[in-house]
Amino acid sequence: MHEKFLKPYDSTTTESRIYAEWEKSGLFNPNECVRQGVTNPNAPAYSIVLPPPNVTGRLHMGHALMLAIEDIFIRYKRMKGFRTLWIPGTDHAAIATQSVVEKQIKKDEGKGRHDIGREELLKRIEAFAAESHDTIVSQMKTMGASLDWSREAFTLDEARSRAVRNVFKQMYQAGLIYRGLRIVNWDPKGQTTISDDEIVYEERPATLYIFRYSKDFPISIATTRPETKAGDVGVAVHPDDARYKSFVGKEYDVVFCDVPLHIKIVADKEVDPTFGTGAVGLTPAHSQTDWDIADRHELSHESIIINEYAKMTVAGRLEGKKTTEARDIVIDWLKSEGLLEKEENIKQSVATAERTGGIIEPLPKLQWFVEVNKKVPGRGKTLKELMLEPVRSGAIKIIPEYFEKTYFHWIENLRDWCISRQIWYGHRVPVWYKGEDIVVGIEPKEEGWIQDEDSLDTWFSSGLWTFSTLGWPEETKDLTTYHPTDLLETGYDILFPWIARMILMTEFTLNTIPFKNVYLHGLVRDAQGRKMSKSLGNNLDPLDIAAKFGADAARMALVVGNTPGTDMRISEDKVKGYKHFSNKLWNIARFVLENTKDVKISASLSKEDIDILSVHTDLIKEVTNDIEEFRIYMAAEKIYHYTWHELADHILEVSKPIFANGDAAAQTSRKVLLMTLFDRTLRLLHPFMPFVTEEIWQSMPTKDASFLMVAKWPS
RNA sequence: GCGCUCUUAGCUCAGUUGGUUAGAGCGUUCGCUUCACACGCGAAAGGUCGGAGGUUCGAAUCCUCCAGAGCGCACCA
Numbered sequence: 001m002h003e004k005f006l007k008p009y010d011s012t013t014t015e016s017r018i019y020a021e022w023e024k025s026g027l028f029n030p031n032e033c034v035r036q037g038v039t040n041p042n043a044p045a046y047s048i049v050l051p052p053p054n055v056t057g058r059l060h061m062g063h064a065l066m067l068a069i070e071d072i073f074i075r076y077k078r079m080k081g082f083r084t085l086w087i088p089g090t091d092h093a094a095i096a097t098q099s100v101v102e103k104q105i106k107k108d109e110g111k112g113r114h115d116i117g118r119e120e121l122l123k124r125i126e127a128f129a130a131e132s133h134d135t136i137v138s139q140m141k142t143m144g145a146s147l148d149w150s151r152e153a154f155t156l157d158e159a160r161s162r163a164v165r166n167v168f169k170q171m172y173q174a175g176l177i178y179r180g181l182r183i184v185n186w187d188p189k190g191q192t193t194i195s196d197d198e199i200v201y202e203e204r205p206a207t208l209y210i211f212r213y214s215k216d217f218p219i220s221i222a223t224t225r226p227e228t229k230a231g232d233v234g235v236a237v238h239p240d241d242a243r244y245k246s247f248v249g250k251e252y253d254v255v256f257c258d259v260p261l262h263i264k265i266v267a268d269k270e271v272d273p274t275f276g277t278g279a280v281g282l283t284p285a286h287s288q289t290d291w292d293i294a295d296r297h298e299l300s301h302e303s304i305i306i307n308e309y310a311k312m313t314v315a316g317r318l319e320g321k322k323t324t325e326a327r328d329i330v331i332d333w334l335k336s337e338g339l340l341e342k343e344e345n346i347k348q349s350v351a352t353a354e355r356t357g358g359i360i361e362p363l364p365k366l367q368w369f370v371e372v373n374k375k376v377p378g379r380g381k382t383l384k385e386l387m388l389e390p391v392r393s394g395a396i397k398i399i400p401e402y403f404e405k406t407y408f409h410w411i412e413n414l415r416d417w418c419i420s421r422q423i424w425y426g427h428r429v430p431v432w433y434k435g436e437d438i439v440v441g442i443e444p445k446e447e448g449w450i451q452d453e454d455s456l457d458t459w460f461s462s463g464l465w466t467f468s469t470l471g472w473p474e475e476t477k478d479l480t481t482y483h484p485t486d487l488l489e490t491g492y493d494i495l496f497p498w499i500a501r502m503i504l505m506t507e508f509t510l511n512t513i514p515f516k517n518v519y520l521h522g523l524v525r526d527a528q529g530r531k532m533s534k535s536l537g538n539n540l541d542p543l544d545i546a547a548k549f550g551a552d553a554a555r556m557a558l559v560v561g562n563t564p565g566t567d568m569r570i571s572e573d574k575v576k577g578y579k580h581f582s583n584k585l586w587n588i589a590r591f592v593l594e595n596t597k598d599v600k601i602s603a604s605l606s607k608e609d610i611d612i613l614s615v616h617t618d619l620i621k622e623v624t625n626d627i628e629e630f631r632i633y634m635a636a637e638k639i640y641h642y643t644w645h646e647l648a649d650h651i652l653e654v655s656k657p658i659f660a661n662g663d664a665a666a667q668t669s670r671k672v673l674l675m676t677l678f679d680r681t682l683r684l685l686h687p688f689m690p691f692v693t694e695e696i697w698q699s700m701p702t703k704d705a706s707f708l709m710v711a712k713w714p715s
Numbered sequence: 716g717c718g719c720u721c722u723u724a725g726c727u728c729a730g731u732u733g734g735u736u737a738g739a740g741c742g743u744u745c746g747c748u749u750c751a752c753a754c755g756c757g758a759a760a761g762g763u764c765g766g767a768g769g770u771u772c773g774a775a776u777c778c779u780c781c782a783g784a785g786c787g788c789a790c791c792a
Binding site: 005008009201206208221222223224225228235236271272275276277278279280281282283287289290346347348349350400402403405406409410412413492495496527529560561562563565566567568569571573574576577579580581582583584586587588589590591592593594595622625626629631633634637640641648649652653656 | 718721726727728729730731739740741750751752756757785786787788789790792
């Protein structure tokens with residue numbers, strides 16, 4: 001027996017050494033597994049593409065959970081003999097990364113993005129991204145993730161850029177990407193448009209003002225934003241509203257706070273007659289609903305009164321004022337004119353930008369969109385339908401299943417996807433202009449073409465992730481072997497922005513699904529159930545936890561009892577419990593190795609020992625089944641329970657008298673039994689606690705492969 | 716407004732899709748320097764499974780209603 005077993009298990013020195021040995025062996029790469037003869041060249045493939053963490057800093061416990069779950073499936077399948085591929089990568093995360101760096105520059109140097117300039121800002125962001133990347137990679141390795149680093153990808157590298165330009169061009173040619181003047185979600189703080197999914201609604205108290213445009217205007221209207229009324233072109237009422245029926249179709253000229261308005265009264269069923277006064281002032285340029293109503297009644301869209309900096313552009317006393325100041329001015333004016341009839345306190349959910357916190361200002365802007373309700377040429381179906389179908393048919397299975405309903409519900413409400421952003425970091429829109437001419441996809445050779453200034457929503461490139469990482473648009477061997485991928489594992493919070501987009505993009509580009517199974521994990525919360533955040537200071541850093549208790553312990557603490565789709569709580573105490581388990585395993589190794597020195601593994605078992613072994617065989621079946629059915633939270637618990645409370649507490653204890661004074665045959669049988677049980681237990685436990693199991697197994701006489709990582713799964 | 720989830724031991728959660736006395740971890744109490752391990756061992760206490768009905772031979776599990784908690788989407792003039 002190696003003398004290392006005489007001291008308690010030390011995870012810190014062991015884990016880094018073991019990872020280096022695995023990496024050096026090359027066995028994270030399935031091609032190398034085949035070359036070294038540990039995997040059959042014709043074995044079925046199993047693949048996962050890692051959800052690429054944003055290069056915005058360091059990994060948190062949610063990432064650690066993601067790595068643990070995916071590594072468990074990967075290691076299990078690898079031991080099962082599959083050609084198993086897990087591709088690592090990182091996400092440039094456009095807006096998120098740029099805003100982190102911009103904030104830092106503002107803080108350190110007091111400068112904004114335009115003081116720095118496009119080129120210099122990009123340089124700074126790239127330096128920051130590179131540093132984050134290195135930190136993240138080393139964190140992933142610390143967690144024991146058996147990722148094939150030879151295939152590492154970045155959403156903004158050259159290969160992925162080629163994929164992005166290619167898909168953009170194809171979608172444009174298919175008529176599914178268009179440039180249009182639409183109301184977009186403008187973030188005045190970040191100075192960019194954002195998509196519907198990047199909005200966070202915040203409930204806030206607001207005042208509902210009820211007033212008339214002028215003394216002789218016949219209808220009072222209600223609004224929470226009086227300043228926008230300077231952009232009104234009409235008033236809408238419900239067609240069945242008896243109070244206003246006689247006014248429908250009439251037109252009025254008024255002067256509202258120095259601004260001349262021409263107001264037409266229209267009837268539209270969109271209006272809720274029970275809200276406010278039942279009459280809506282229409283501001284088509286600054287409200288999506290109003291824009292739509294104006295469309296139906298042929299009213300002008302062009303009355304833009306607020307600019308990108310949330311300042312008023314009308315002449316008169318409001319000119320150049322911020323919207324918040326303008327609101328006070330309008331209210332004062334209404335009061336002084338005797339036009340304000342009532343003020344009500346109401347609750348309102350305010351749209352804010354998730355990255356900057358800026359209050360969204362709906363503005364009409366010329367932007368690029370993906371059209372989701374138009375038939376895809378050659379498919380006879382819309383993108384929306386193509387997103388629904390594979391989940392409906394079961395080709396894609398979502399775990400837990402109830403999220404499928406949430407998914408359907410979201411798709412039904414889906415509108416065209418605004419993909420252009422006014423930021424600098426990211427894939428630049430691959431469109432070039434020269435006068436009226438436009439070229440899409442590849443930069444024209446001739447002089448005089450100017451590229452679109454905008455960049456693409458980061459989810460456009462991550463939507464291609466399952467196939468761009470496998471080499472598309474090249475027709476690679478990897479692509480035919482590993483796509484569609486087997487499992488996509490991520491947090492339920494990005495079901496919509498990411499998973500739905502991947503299905504859309506893959507259906508469009510490859511006529512197939514990106515993955516067969518979606519495993520959604522919940523949020524990792526602190527011991528009190530609070531979200532981990534910088535401001536609360538309750539973040540647990542996976543690196544600290546791994547350093548203190550070992551990555552194995554951290555993985556077990558994250559996985560045991562953690563059902564998919566449900567938020568979990570984690571505390572240092574829980575991790576500590578599994579550190580003790582690592583040590584327990586270590587001591588079992590010591591006992592088994594000490595007591596089986598001259599064991600002949602081929603010797604036959606006694607009747608009693610055959611029974612004990614068969615219980616373990618049942619465990620193997622159950623655990624295998626649990627993993628296959630995505631119940632790894634249960635598989636982990638079962639192995640833990642068997643190892644500690646059956647193997648250690650019971651079997652080892654009753655073996656002591658046998659070794660002390662049993663007959664020779666009983667002793668031989670028992671030695672074989674313990675060695676067999678422990679060897680199989682290490683194999684079962686390896687996907688969950690890869691380091692300590694590998695370290696022990698290297699000293700086992702049953703060792704039949706270079707690493708436990710590529711040893712056979714027991715049956 | 717539409718939809719989803721949760722409510723099980725003091726705490727955090729399981730309960731493999733209806734089947735014998737409902738489980739785990741942590742915590743609590745008591746006893747152990749037992750030669751693998753005090754990062755340990757042995758024992759014990761603790762739950763009418765949110766409430767009310769229903770289906771069934773049988774319900775924590777399925778159905779209906781009610782109460783409480785959380786979340787998503789939409790609206791928000």
